[in-house]
Amino acid sequence: MANILVVDDEMGIRELLSEILYDEGHVVMLAENATQARAARNKSRPDLVLLDIWMPDTDGVTLLKEWALNGQLTMPVVMMSGHASIDTAVEATRIGALDFLEKPITLQKLLHTVQQGLLRSTPPDINKVVNQQMGTGQTAAKTYAPTDATPTITPTQHNPSETSPTAEINVASSMPPHLSPSALELSKLSLELPLREARDCFERIYFEYHLQQENANITRVAEKTGLERTHLYRKLKQLNIAISKANKK
Incomplete structure (x- = not known):
């Protein structure tokens, strides 16, 4: 990403x-x-x-x-x-x-x-x-190479030697008691899933939560999530989220 x-x-x-x-x-x-x-x-x-x-x-x-x-x-x-x-x-x-x-x-x-x-x-x-x-032989005032203040965009690479092979992230253990349904679903999200599938699961929980919070008002959900309405409709359709059903949860 x-x-x-x-x-x-x-x-x-x-x-x-x-x-x-x-x-x-x-x-x-x-x-x-x-x-x-x-x-x-x-x-x-x-x-x-x-x-x-x-x-x-x-x-x-x-x-x-x-x-x-x-x-x-x-x-x-x-x-x-x-x-x-x-x-x-x-x-x-x-x-x-x-x-x-x-x-x-x-x-x-x-x-x-x-x-x-x-x-x-x-x-x-x-x-x-x-x-x-x-049109001069002078050196430019700036050197056009990344500095400490302007990090490069080198893609993140996983170094197996830096991470223990048994390292895990226990999402559920860090959750407070009396969780909302959305938080409970999020705590059960498996980190073993492929990235795209895990992202879809997270987005489904995320959008269902906001639809419930805003009573399925697409305008308010779009404002809350920072998406254009047309983009939001397309995303909900892609995730198979029915607006009316999300409102009843």
Whole structure:
């Protein structure tokens, strides 16, 4: 699971990419312009950014260059556009973009590009490129490599030597008495399940709990869980959760 920032001024594109990436198990942050993208990047330090080129306030290439000059290009960035020229795509790549997705984006291409991006531990070294574009022989003010303050996105790897083979997490033993039904179900969740199956079990308990708390009011549940209504409906259908039944529990 990774934190992915989607930056696009078209709401339909943002929602579509969000649903696809969420279904793949990622945490998705959305921004509709460069201002929101800057705030999201500084607050959450995404593992990957999908960045639209043409935006109303600041275009994606300019924002990419800004991150590079400020030493903030510590995550892979994939540019997106349906109207960009080859020269624009090449320029973005020279600045430090990992790849370029042409709209309309196919599902296979999106998932492949995201997977490749998340395997990248550090962005390309673009000091030389930026210096050339600045037209000086001076060293850039920042070195565009991750520091202690800006962690890399190296995928987490399990080291068997660091964990006892008999180590377990006893969820039930850490639960307080007089648990709610949802908490009891959660305490019985087996950690031996495959990740996707375990995640589905958790999400089913999670959404059933919020549906019960909000009397199956989809608007309030969407606000509580931070999902768009259409995304919420799709998730409930995927998990085979009937809204009326959840309300009666």
